[in-house]
Every structure is written in C-alpha cells, then in structure tokens.
Amino acid sequence: MLNALRLPLAAKLLYWEKSLRQGALGKGGQQPILIFFHGYSLAHTIRPLVIARALRRRGYRVELAGRGGHAALIQGEGFRVHDVETMPQSRMDQFVARGEYNYYSQKWIEDCVRSERALLRKIKPGLVVQDMKPTVSLAVRLEGIDEAQIIPGYKQPGYADPLPLLDCFSTEAGPFDEFLCRHAEEVRPQRTFRLIADIPEFYPPGDRVSGYHYVGPLLDRPKEPRRIAVLDEGWDLSLPLVYITCGSSGRPPDYLDELIEAFGKRAYRLLITTAGRWTKEVGFGNVKVVDFIPGEWVLRRAQMLIGIVGIGTIYQSLGCGVPLIGAPEHLDQEYHLNRVEELGLGVKLDRREFTADRILWALERVLDEYAAYKQRCIVFGKSLSKWQGGEAVADLLDSHFSANEHAYKIEYPYLIEEKEFEYYLDATTPGSLTRADVKELLQEGVKRGLPHQWRGQHLFFDRLDSWNWLYDREPRFFAADYWALEKKRRRFFVHSNRRLQAQSEWQRYRVRYQYRIFPEGLEAGRRAKIFLPYPISEKNQDKISLIACKPGEMERHFAPALGFFYGYSFRVDALDKPLEFAYECDLEVREHRLGAEQEQVWLSxxxxxxxxxxxxxxxxxxxxxxxxxxxxxxxxxxxxxxxxxxxxxxxxxxxxxxxxxxxxxxxxxxxxxxxxxxxxxxxxxxxxxxxxxxxxxxxxxxxxxxxxxxxxxxxxxxxxxxxxxxxxxxxxxxxxxxxxxxxxxxxxxxxxxxxxxxxxxxxxxxxxxxxxxxxxxxxxxxxxxxxxxxxxxxxxRIPHCLIEQPEYASGDKRRWHAPPDLRFECELQVACT
Missing domain, CATH: 3.10.620 (C8orf32 fold)
Structure with missing residues (x-):
C-alpha cells in the first residue's frame, strides 16, 4: 500500500526535481529549499526539522525561517535560520481559550506577508515548505514560488467526516482572501502541493485528488541511550509507568496539582513532561517532573499515555503500542482524539473535565480492557512502522528523480499500459486512423518526447498528457479528428443570411446505445447494478420512443422521466465474455437558433x-x-x-x-x-x-x-x-x-x-x-x-455500474461502489432517419 501511495507523489513532484536539479544550478550553486516553521510550537518546529534533516542528508541545500523559543533546536543542528514575523503562540492561545479563531487580523497578515516576501526575494528558493504558517501561502502566490504545505489527513478533499473550518481560520476564505483580493494584480502562477503528515489507517483517503500526498508522521527519533537516569533510577521499577505530557502550548496545566496528589497515593509511577510550564515541588517518590525528554524513550517503558496531546505524540504512543487518554484544546486535537476513540486506541475526555477524578476513571476503564486496547495499538503500530517520516519526502526527491533526471513520471490514476492506450486511442479516434496507425504514432512519438515511462520492459503512457501531446504535436492525429468532424459539420450546416444554421431545424435519429463490461477484475457471484443514461424529453428533444433493450428484463427499470434505465440488478456469473447492456430508441432533436426565442418567460x-x-x-x-x-x-x-x-x-x-x-x-x-x-x-x-x-x-x-x-x-x-x-x-x-x-x-x-x-x-x-x-x-x-x-x-454523478461489497451492512454507503479499475466501453450509434 505504501508504494501505491508514493507513486502519485513521485509523479506530481516531477516539476520540483526539474527546478531543483536542472534549472536551479548557477554560479551560486543550487537554489535552496526554504522551510518555514512555527517556532512557538514544538510540534510545528520538529516536523520541519525532520524534513530538513532528511533533505540535507540527500545533498539538498536547506535553509529555514521562523521565530519562537524552539528555533534554538534548529540552530543547534547547524541549519541557517532566518527570522521572520510570526504570530505569537500566546495570542493564538488567548483567542482559542475564548473559542475564537480570528487571531489573524489584516494587520497581522500584512506584517507577516511583508516579512516573508522580503526573505523570499532575498533567498530565491526553488521550493518552499511550510508548517502552520498560513501567511506563507499568500506570500508564495505573490512571488510565484511553488509550495508544499504540511497538512493533516482530515483536510484532504472528499474526506468522509471533514472538520468544518471557520472562514477566519482558512487560507481560502475570510481575511486571507480579502488580502489576496486587494493584491490580485500581483498574484503570479505557482503550484501548491499538500504533504499529508498522517497515514491512511488513521485518516483514510478521500477523493484521489492530484496534489495531496501521504508522507507519514514526521517524528523526531533521537538515539536512545542504554540507561536513562530519570526513568531507570530512583524509584520502584515494578510499578506500572504512566506518562503525562502537558504539551508545549495552550492553557496552563492547572490540573497537575490534584493529579499529582491523586497519583502519589496510588501504585503507579508518574513521569510528567511540562515544557517548563509547571515548576512546583513534588512530594511523592513515585512522581517525577521534567521539562522535556523524548516521548518515545518514555513510551517504550510506559503502560499508558495521558495528556493534552497532538498528532505527533499520538503517533509516538501508538508506535510503541501504548493506549492513551487525551483531552483536546484545539480543533485539530479534537479531531485526532475522535479518531483515537473511534479506532479503539484510547479514550477522549473533555478539556473541562480533565480532572484527577475523570482521568482516574478513564485510566481504570482502559485497564479493565487493557489487553484488547494494547493489541489494537500494537496492530496499528505495525502500520506506522512502514513510514519513515522525513525520509518519505527525501526518498522520493532522491530515488524517483535522481535516477533519471529527464524521465517523465506519471501519476498513478492516469497510468495506462501501452496496449491499453492503443486500444483507447483506437476506440476514440476516427476510422481513418487504424490500430496500426495508432501504434506507429506512439512509437514515433516516444522518440520525439511523447510523455511515457518505462517500467522494466513495459511501456506506460499518461492517459491525459500523452493524449494532449498527440493533439498538440502530431499532425496526423489532429488532422484525422478535424477532417472527420468537418465532414459531419458540412452535412448538417448551411449558410443563411451570413450566419450558420442547421439544414433542418428538427433532425430525427435512430439511436443505439451499448455499454460493455469486460470480465477482467470482476468476481463471480457478486451482485451488480446498472444505470444506463437515456435521452430526456425537453423543448429541444422530443418524440422519444423506446424500441428495445437488452437484456429484456432491464425494461422493468426503465425510468424515462429520470433519464435512466435505473438500478437494473443482476448477479455476475459467467466471466468468459463481456457483459453487454443496450437499448434502441427513436427521437427528434431541434437546433436552437439565437434570436428565435419568443417565450416571454421569467425566472421566479x-x-x-x-x-x-x-x-x-x-x-x-x-x-x-x-x-x-x-x-x-x-x-x-x-x-x-x-x-x-x-x-x-x-x-x-x-x-x-x-x-x-x-x-x-x-x-x-x-x-x-x-x-x-x-x-x-x-x-x-x-x-x-x-x-x-x-x-x-x-x-x-x-x-x-x-x-x-x-x-x-x-x-x-x-x-x-x-x-x-x-x-x-x-x-x-x-x-x-x-x-x-x-x-x-x-x-x-x-x-x-x-x-x-x-x-x-x-x-x-x-x-x-x-x-x-x-x-x-x-x-x-x-x-x-x-x-x-x-x-x-x-x-x-451516477456511475454506469456499481458492484456489491457484501462485507458492509445493508444501508452502508460503502456496500455498493464503483470499481475505479473497471474495464468497460460505451458506444453510441446514431442514424439519421
């Protein structure tokens, strides 16, 4: 599954490689990749840092930009860090605590974008990556620089249960669009891609939309020493370890006082990380408080994680097979913890109820079923182990592009094998182009730059770009299409009063429509439903009469008012030949002539x-x-x-x-x-x-x-x-x-x-x-x-064919689905009568 998800990313990132490896070299060396981080938040500092490390190891020139207390982490690793105007976390937290998200005023947007544009003009990066810096998306549009945004899985188009995003928090609405509207004349062409820092098992794919790509969690994994004093010394190691993290931002951790008091009297060890946000003395030998320690070091020893957790901490916990109890303070945390609970990996508490009593209640609830929770977390952790964080991005930039700088990369949904593409072109072009002609055009085109890709001994084309190339660059292909359609136009059109019009206002047709499904990929015994489009009666189309349909019992599903043979159901039995569905009808179609309207109608x-x-x-x-x-x-x-x-x-x-x-x-x-x-x-x-x-x-x-x-x-x-x-x-x-x-x-x-x-x-x-x-x-x-x-x-919107998936319950929208790889052909034959 990982390779299947990486293929689309490899193809779509092709233009990055061209910029970074071909056109980006000059006297000053390679154009840098500029990564923007939000240095007031540890999570939004670590994720850019993980990518920066991976890219640097691959030989890319990487520079970073941001502001905040965590910027020192990046500087400490030898990266060049540029200071840019950044919204303080304290301002965000104040707004969020009131349930408001309109912390980006027009002044803040103007100030941030001005600072970011100045840096972009100075650095001239070949690519910008940004995490939690929405104003960067405005700056790159004004400067015409390609951008990669790090986003959560729930923001992908078509996600099954999307999180409503307020206009004031969206870069595509509210104050951000107001800003772009004022600067509309400055907007320059550029491309934006989204790197989904999640895995499909946690946030399943939505619509397969170009430009959205899973790269997996971007986690910091420092090398763990054999012995860690704060964890392995000075307390009773036989007691179960509970790890509590307060997060690096958000509301003050005022729940800690009573929580420490409650846990101090129970048979647990409690390790708390506070990011320096709680500094009181602790009077219990089974409770330790530290500013920071890598989470995975603790979780490899812990039985439970508790805290105000973001997605990085959640993935750390599940990667170690540890269930969790969490409470959200932000919209994204709300969403992440909903998924944790839905998947049976832990318990979500309301932030207002994040008290010692409720936490202990949740802890006992999980411990009562600990084996089941633990097993689900272990299984999920195996899915996580396939992803290598920042290496997913670096591997794609390096392996998929460096091996052949000029190779054309095809996005997976548009990948079509040579014989399939020949068949497609033969079916959709005029009869004057034979199958042999099509084969010859492709062979010659490959030599001249026709988009293609070799995989071993197999040749593949791009269903869209390869067709566009033929239309734009191959005279025989273009001429065959144009002359065939011109022949049709000459039959139907005449000149009258210096204008074109049809020779006959009404034209009668005998219509035969056939839908054919090829058996490859079908499973015998499955039920299927067919929806065949049928001409509708309206002012420019009349006298429609059905003559026959095949199979005959399909007529029971004939719904002419809907414009379909609707939902004809059958069981797939024989797979030795194509399945065929067809109908024949007569109808008349009228030309609409400008100026001939005499309706005297108005809209309500x-x-x-x-x-x-x-x-x-x-x-x-x-x-x-x-x-x-x-x-x-x-x-x-x-x-x-x-x-x-x-x-x-x-x-x-x-x-x-x-x-x-x-x-x-x-x-x-x-x-x-x-x-x-x-x-x-x-x-x-x-x-x-x-x-x-x-x-x-x-x-x-x-x-x-x-x-x-x-x-x-x-x-x-x-x-x-x-x-x-x-x-x-x-x-x-x-x-x-x-x-x-x-x-x-x-x-x-x-x-x-x-x-x-x-x-x-x-x-x-x-x-x-x-x-x-x-x-x-x-x-x-x-x-x-x-x-x-x-x-x-x-x-x-209605596919021709739906196949039943009986593993889903009746009424579940997933029970009937349109297979994306179904092989079929449609043919409309029309005779003038």
Whole structure:
C-alpha cells in the first residue's frame, strides 16, 4: 500500500526535481529549499526539522525561517535560520481559550506577508515548505514560488467526516482572501502541493485528488541511550509507568496539582513532561517532573499515555503500542482524539473535565480492557512502522528523480499500459486512423518526447498528457479528428443570411446505445447494478420512443422521466465474455437558433437564487478579481453583452486540453481554466457559468452526448473506453423574456486556437480552420446544433455500474461502489432517419 501511495507523489513532484536539479544550478550553486516553521510550537518546529534533516542528508541545500523559543533546536543542528514575523503562540492561545479563531487580523497578515516576501526575494528558493504558517501561502502566490504545505489527513478533499473550518481560520476564505483580493494584480502562477503528515489507517483517503500526498508522521527519533537516569533510577521499577505530557502550548496545566496528589497515593509511577510550564515541588517518590525528554524513550517503558496531546505524540504512543487518554484544546486535537476513540486506541475526555477524578476513571476503564486496547495499538503500530517520516519526502526527491533526471513520471490514476492506450486511442479516434496507425504514432512519438515511462520492459503512457501531446504535436492525429468532424459539420450546416444554421431545424435519429463490461477484475457471484443514461424529453428533444433493450428484463427499470434505465440488478456469473447492456430508441432533436426565442418567460425568485448561487469566497479569488477587472474594462451594458464578453474572453485565450481536476465544481473548474492554457467541455462550461453568476447573470449546466464521427451515409458513432459517452457539457444563461440561451465551447476545437506550431502542416487544413474560426465562434454563442442528444445532468454523478461489497451492512454507503479499475466501453450509434 505504501508504494501505491508514493507513486502519485513521485509523479506530481516531477516539476520540483526539474527546478531543483536542472534549472536551479548557477554560479551560486543550487537554489535552496526554504522551510518555514512555527517556532512557538514544538510540534510545528520538529516536523520541519525532520524534513530538513532528511533533505540535507540527500545533498539538498536547506535553509529555514521562523521565530519562537524552539528555533534554538534548529540552530543547534547547524541549519541557517532566518527570522521572520510570526504570530505569537500566546495570542493564538488567548483567542482559542475564548473559542475564537480570528487571531489573524489584516494587520497581522500584512506584517507577516511583508516579512516573508522580503526573505523570499532575498533567498530565491526553488521550493518552499511550510508548517502552520498560513501567511506563507499568500506570500508564495505573490512571488510565484511553488509550495508544499504540511497538512493533516482530515483536510484532504472528499474526506468522509471533514472538520468544518471557520472562514477566519482558512487560507481560502475570510481575511486571507480579502488580502489576496486587494493584491490580485500581483498574484503570479505557482503550484501548491499538500504533504499529508498522517497515514491512511488513521485518516483514510478521500477523493484521489492530484496534489495531496501521504508522507507519514514526521517524528523526531533521537538515539536512545542504554540507561536513562530519570526513568531507570530512583524509584520502584515494578510499578506500572504512566506518562503525562502537558504539551508545549495552550492553557496552563492547572490540573497537575490534584493529579499529582491523586497519583502519589496510588501504585503507579508518574513521569510528567511540562515544557517548563509547571515548576512546583513534588512530594511523592513515585512522581517525577521534567521539562522535556523524548516521548518515545518514555513510551517504550510506559503502560499508558495521558495528556493534552497532538498528532505527533499520538503517533509516538501508538508506535510503541501504548493506549492513551487525551483531552483536546484545539480543533485539530479534537479531531485526532475522535479518531483515537473511534479506532479503539484510547479514550477522549473533555478539556473541562480533565480532572484527577475523570482521568482516574478513564485510566481504570482502559485497564479493565487493557489487553484488547494494547493489541489494537500494537496492530496499528505495525502500520506506522512502514513510514519513515522525513525520509518519505527525501526518498522520493532522491530515488524517483535522481535516477533519471529527464524521465517523465506519471501519476498513478492516469497510468495506462501501452496496449491499453492503443486500444483507447483506437476506440476514440476516427476510422481513418487504424490500430496500426495508432501504434506507429506512439512509437514515433516516444522518440520525439511523447510523455511515457518505462517500467522494466513495459511501456506506460499518461492517459491525459500523452493524449494532449498527440493533439498538440502530431499532425496526423489532429488532422484525422478535424477532417472527420468537418465532414459531419458540412452535412448538417448551411449558410443563411451570413450566419450558420442547421439544414433542418428538427433532425430525427435512430439511436443505439451499448455499454460493455469486460470480465477482467470482476468476481463471480457478486451482485451488480446498472444505470444506463437515456435521452430526456425537453423543448429541444422530443418524440422519444423506446424500441428495445437488452437484456429484456432491464425494461422493468426503465425510468424515462429520470433519464435512466435505473438500478437494473443482476448477479455476475459467467466471466468468459463481456457483459453487454443496450437499448434502441427513436427521437427528434431541434437546433436552437439565437434570436428565435419568443417565450416571454421569467425566472421566479427561487429559481433566480438557485442559478446565481456561488460560494462567497469565489468573488475574492485573485484570478477571478483579475478577470472581472479586465471584463469591466471591456464594457457591456446588457446581460447579453456581458455574457458574450465572458464567452469571447475564454474562446480567444483558451484551447482544448484534457486536464486533471479530480473534483469538478464551479470554483475548481474556474481556477483550472484561468490558471492554465485551456480546458475541456466541463471545465470551460463551469468557468463560464461561475463567471456569469459573478456578474449577476443566472446560468446553468447542461449535459448530453455528441453523435460522433461519420461512419457512412447518414450514420455516426461515438465510442469510448473507460470513459462515458454521455456527459458532454455546455452552458446556458438566462435572458429575461427570452429564456435560456445556450453557449457551447466547440469554438476552442474548431477555431484557430486549436492550432499549434506543430499540429497543422497541411496548408488546406490551415486555411479551412481560419475560415471556420469567426463563423463557428459566432454561432455557438446562442446557437446550438442538433448533432447531439440531451440527457440528465445526473449522468456525471451516477456511475454506469456499481458492484456489491457484501462485507458492509445493508444501508452502508460503502456496500455498493464503483470499481475505479473497471474495464468497460460505451458506444453510441446514431442514424439519421
């Protein structure tokens, strides 16, 4: 499991290596890695220090920056430490004690960022790593420097039980976004990656999102001497040892007085570490108090850990197989201790009840079932032993990159074997490109820089980047796609009054849709459910009639109002051939022509609110602020003019490309489009919708399927492999009195923006593209062809196939799941009738 989790990290960190090892060498030597720490907290000093040690051992030039009492630990190990403005822990603790988290005022943010930017300009690092320094994330965005954030596992997207984060505590909301909004024009391109300092067994993976990577706990492990006087001398070693830690920050440890009194009269040894925060005399021979001693030294001898514990101490305890009793003072501690209790590894107490009586009660509770608690902790400790702290980061930077500086690294979710990629391309390209042609293109492309990776004797490609490379750099690949689609366009479109329009407003089709599952990876005897998308009835699609379906009993699950054959259930028996599900229907599709709307319709107040909905922070995102300022300079008094301005800004500056956003929503898609050179139908449409809503223009998303490439007289086919056919996306915005106006981004595929210096070498094709540019870009703002089918937007959320996992109880959402490695193909065949 560890290797599987490291592979995505290796691939995504490729650009770090290029910066650090290729372009970063000059007269002054290698650019440093600059690591920011929060020196008022021991935990947020140790974690950066662990990474710094590991990187230094690998030969990287490392410098650190921070402020606080624990900075001396780093300086004592010979690292160069720069002083930067840092929020004092005392201010944080005062706010947190009141249940408030808005300790970062605008003045504090301005002061911290100013200090950090000055250092970044002086050091010019190739990469910044930061722990508990949220203002650094602002500084690197203004300086255009790549960043790695150390984060907990519960902050990964899609985590099953997320911790609500207040706006004032988030770098993506509240005062932080206010700051970026004021400095929007200074924001420069950069990338941010998150290093999850947890393990999957403690915080299970959420959505597999690019840029979030487990690296394991970042723990200090000093070499332990054979004998430690404070632990091994001066008291009765036959008594069980209880270790109490007060933490290095937070509220005063006022519970210690009565706790020492209670334990001093019982048959335990009590070792307390206080970080210098409690200095009274102790009158019991079985109780010792020290400022500090490495936690693992104590825990290897202890039967129990008690305290105000952070994640580092929790992992130390579990790594030694020791159950724990803890109370939280901060949000993150609350979350960590919830998981400890859920996993049966210890007991969580309320901080207000962290008294001697309650602690002794919890201690007795654990001791009553100590063997069970101990065994669970030992098992968990074995999972921890696979991770080597800072070495996980250093190993990846060193082993995965240094072996071959120029090797392309592929993220695991996009890794596709050579034969699979050939099959994928053969299925999804026009018939004019044969399987042999595809094989030849790949062989030649590998020699010319096509993204690929060798693993032993096996060749792998990147499902997205390798496709983008072919589209941008291989003339035969681009031309085959363009000419096939141009042939279709010529069949359907005519010029009328200097505008494009369909030859027939309504077009009737005979449709056959087939979904085929390959048996590899399926398990005989498992139950499965099928959800096949079906065209829906609406104003531009009518006279839909089902002719037949296969298997016939699937008709009992036919739900045309939903737009699905919904939840057809069967048991997987034979695995000797593909499983096939299909239907056939007739329907008519109408072209939408700009200016032909005569509906005289308006939205209700509730509908308008729905189609203007945006997260409040969207308007403060710097890239959005910049775009809207440019849009404002372009003018546009009417709704239609403003919507057109957004459309033209996108189609004139962006091009088609397959992108990696794993979670698709209005914010992610907009940022992907504005920060990158282009996008696909979903990201471009969602960006348009979000930017319209930002201007007060109601907008929504529509979905369907394109009829594909011509196959003969009146016939068309769209085929995909391990991707859905239904799910093509376009946008609509609302004009009062005229209704919903479609906006389609075919212009980025048809127009001159699709050309690169390498992908068009045929003069005739270049001329055709230039001729097509203005008319198609004009047509698809307000016009929508009838070379498509309309379906429910739910097709992008409901998978075609769910497989039962009977080990989970009925009603558990995990009982039915969509296998990520399921091999399937979809084929849409359409005949004009």
């Amino acid at each position: 107040a509730g509908e308008r609110e729905t189609y203007l909905e945006l997260e409040p922070r969207f308007l403060e995102i710097p890239e959005v602020v910049q775009f809207r300022r440019r849009l404002g300079r372009m003018g546009g008094a009417t709704v239609e003019m403003r919507a057109r301005g957004i459309y033209e800004s996108i189609i004139q500056t962006k091009r088609f490309k397959k992108t990696r956003e794993r979670v698709q929503n209005l914010i992610n898609s907009t940022l992907s489009v504005l920060r990158d050179s282009g996008g696909h139908c979903i990201s471009l449409s969602q960006a348009f919708i979000a930017l319209c809503r930002a201007e007060g223009i109601p907008a929504r998303e529509r979905a369907g399927a394109l009829i594909g490439y011509p196959t003969g007289a009146g016939g068309y086919s769209m085929k995909t492999y391990r991707e859905p056919v239904f799910g093509h996306t376009w946008a609509e915005f609302f004009l009062d009195g005229r209704g919903w106006i479609p906006v389609e981004f075919h212009g980025v595929v048809i127009a001159k923006g699709a050309m690169t210096e390498a992908n068009v070498q045929d003069p005739e094709l270049r001329i055709r593209i230039l001729e097509n540019t203005p008319k198609y870009q004009q047509y698809y703002f307000g016009g929508l062809d009838n070379q498509r089918l309309y379906c429910s937007n739910s097709v992008k």
